[in-house]
Amino acid sequence: MREVMTKTMARNVFYGGSLFFIAIFLFLSFNSVGYIKNTSTSTATLTDSVVAGKRVWEANACIDCHTLLGEGAYFAPELGNVMRRWGVQDDPEDAFDMLKGWMEAQPSGIEGRRQMPQFNLSDEQIRNLANFLLWTGTINTQSWPPNDAG
Amino acid sequence: MKYQSQRVAYWYFLAAMAVFSVQVLGGLWAGWIYVNPNFFSEAVPFNIIRMIHTNALIVWLLLGFFGAAYFLVPEESERELQSPLLAYVQLGILLLGTAGVVVTYAFDLFHGNWLLGKEGREFLEQPVWVKLGIVVAALIFLYNITFTVLKGRKTAITNVLLLGLWGLVLLFLFAFYNPGNLSLDKMFWWYVVHLWVEGTWELVMASILAFLLLKLTGVDREIVEKWLYVIVATALFSGILGTGHHYYWIGTPGYWKWIGSIFSSLEVVPFFAMMSFAFIMVWKGKRDHPNKAALLWSLGSATVAFFGAGVWGFLHTLHGVNYYSHGTQITAAHGHLAFYGAYVSVNLAIITYAMPILRGRDPYNQVLNMVSFWLMTGGMAFMTFVLTFAGVIQTHMQRVLGDNFMDVQDGMALFYIMRWGAGLAVVIGAILFIYAQLVPGREVIARDAKQEA
Ligand code: HEM
Ligand code: HEM
Ligand SMILES: [Fe+2]
Numbered sequence: 244m245r246e247v248m249t250k251t252m253a254r255n256v257f258y259g260g261s262l263f264f265i266a267i268f269l270f271l272s273f274n275s276v277g278y279i280k281n282t283s284t285s286t287a288t289l290t291d292s293v294v295a296g297k298r299v300w301e302a303n304a305c306i307d308c309h310t311l312l313g314e315g316a317y318f319a320p321e322l323g324n325v326m327r328r329w330g331v332q333d334d335p336e337d338a339f340d341m342l343k344g345w346m347e348a349q350p351s352g353i354e355g356r357r358q359m360p361q362f363n364l365s366d367e368q369i370r371n372l373a374n375f376l377l378w379t380g381t382i383n384t385q386s387w388p389p390n391d392a393g
Numbered sequence: 394m395k396y397q398s399q400r401v402a403y404w405y406f407l408a409a410m411a412v413f414s415v416q417v418l419g420g421l422w423a424g425w426i427y428v429n430p431n432f433f434s435e436a437v438p439f440n441i442i443r444m445i446h447t448n449a450l451i452v453w454l455l456l457g458f459f460g461a462a463y464f465l466v467p468e469e470s471e472r473e474l475q476s477p478l479l480a481y482v483q484l485g486i487l488l489l490g491t492a493g494v495v496v497t498y499a500f501d502l503f504h505g506n507w508l509l510g511k512e513g514r515e516f517l518e519q520p521v522w523v524k525l526g527i528v529v530a531a532l533i534f535l536y537n538i539t540f541t542v543l544k545g546r547k548t549a550i551t552n553v554l555l556l557g558l559w560g561l562v563l564l565f566l567f568a569f570y571n572p573g574n575l576s577l578d579k580m581f582w583w584y585v586v587h588l589w590v591e592g593t594w595e596l597v598m599a600s601i602l603a604f605l606l607l608k609l610t611g612v613d614r615e616i617v618e619k620w621l622y623v624i625v626a627t628a629l630f631s632g633i634l635g636t637g638h639h640y641y642w643i644g645t646p647g648y649w650k651w652i653g654s655i656f657s658s659l660e661v662v663p664f665f666a667m668m669s670f671a672f673i674m675v676w677k678g679k680r681d682h683p684n685k686a687a688l689l690w691s692l693g694s695a696t697v698a699f700f701g702a703g704v705w706g707f708l709h710t711l712h713g714v715n716y717y718s719h720g721t722q723i724t725a726a727h728g729h730l731a732f733y734g735a736y737v738s739v740n741l742a743i744i745t746y747a748m749p750i751l752r753g754r755d756p757y758n759q760v761l762n763m764v765s766f767w768l769m770t771g772g773m774a775f776m777t778f779v780l781t782f783a784g785v786i787q788t789h790m791q792r793v794l795g796d797n798f799m800d801v802q803d804g805m806a807l808f809y810i811m812r813w814g815a816g817l818a819v820v821i822g823a824i825l826f827i828y829a830q831l832v833p834g835r836e837v838i839a840r841d842a843k844q845e846a
Binding site: 248249250253254256257260261264265267268271272274275276278279280282283284286289293294297298300301302303304305306307308310311312313314315316317318319320321350354355356357358359360378379382383384385387388389390391392393 | 622
């Protein structure tokens, strides 16, 4: 390598090239933020309730058992499309009822089956969570997941 | 030890090994819940254990990096650290934060409190006050290291190390940005997670590896440092736009499918280069360094990183594959081998190299250390194979055939039992490693095996 390139050359290529790629990345990031805000997600339906639901999701660290849009833990079902799987994506009242029923039935206590804890959430929190999951279901994810199983 | 202040590294390494043991025991517990789902499921649910497992991993790797920097920067810069006292203050803050995190998770303290409660985004679950503590500790660290470097001899190794560490800290600031829009949240979450492990941390790894090979093989500094720049150049050229491999399905634009696939495929290059670098330096090397265990860990790290990050990363990085494999056990397989090869092993390499020097002894417990290498590496490799098989089955049944998640998981029980067995080997290896570092035997190595530091 000695003949091909000196250390100083290698260093300059490293600096110059890195700055170049950082610039492209920042440009694309900027563009992606615009795309998210205007095209792939609906900011109009991003209500306070949806945001509050996201906070409930975080305060209980649901992500460390479940995946959401395929990211998180692999212990429990994908939830980005759970409302579609349950057939209630278009009906907020049914979505709330289903989720409430589910949350209150946990843990199942079935021997040898993975357990989801009891979180003792209020109706309001469950409604917010349901709205959050419904909103998540509306994100344009380039048609991922491949099917309702998630 | 050439410089007195290098001594602070000793305490960082001890702390790192303590948290390492918590991490692998947490993994073993999490793995056991997979095998026996009712195991303490009400008192300590799976998510709590998983948070401890992953956060402990990040914390101890960072402690190891800080220790490595405090060890090698004085030697490279040929002067004492700016302030050893500040280095100890920094360690104190980090350990306080670590303890705070564990009790907050375990007892769910201050639930929902914006400052004191856990934050619940994967890997970034730490309460805000701990994140702030990390930033303060990081600033102390950067001050300390930067001034040591600026006032001393400047080498490519410290240069790259410093760039990596500065980048690491700056990117961590995105951990404070948590918008209500899930897609935006995810997009910037990867600024921390991906640009850490496939960007700035690679710089840290490459510079530690370069330092070790320089010491262990005695190859010319010119050659080592030129390799170093080439490696980190390929790392950033591919890794920055490679972030796109996480922007396929989270609401980001479709063009990332192509950019992500192409550039993340190129991420194999720096890992291949690091592996080649390590072996070529050893072949070229004229020095017969007595610390054989450190050499084994260095070569092992570069090799396993190539397989874990490079090969297992490439396996699922093309968007056509990732569409089906995204978020399955294949991801878990890759995550384990990549983290183990690249960052766990490079930390254990520098610890193996530095501990005898920090204690003023000849290399000790080498055989035990090498046994621990093979136990841990064998265990991780087996775990990776098992999870990959499980992941392929899961992908086929769930993603292609559309079978229900829980039913598919039931069919994978045997793999999870084997994963646990592999994990047990890793834990035994880790215990042997820590024992080998902490309890030097009586001087058995002949006097002539002098440490050439
Ligand atoms: C030094 C060794 C280890 C490293 C570097 C490591 C790293 C990791 C990482 C990065 C994750 C998150 C994976 C992801 O999000 O894709 C994880 C999760 C996990 N690890 Fe480990 N780990 C280690 C040892 C172990 C051991 C010994 C076990 C025991 C069986 C284990 C069991 C688990 C389990 C069960 C999970 C949760 C996976 C899930 O969400 O389903 N790990 N580990
Ligand atoms: C040492 C370097 C690396 C480490 C420590 C690492 C670690 C990880 C971890 C922990 C995850 C899971 C993140 C989550 O929880 O969602 C992940 C995901 C991923 N990694 Fe890596 N990785 C490394 C390098 C690479 C490389 C070089 C490639 C490509 C060639 C790659 C491709 C991927 C892909 C495609 C995913 C997404 C998996 C999914 O869709 O579920 N990684 N990596
Ligand atoms: Fe990545």
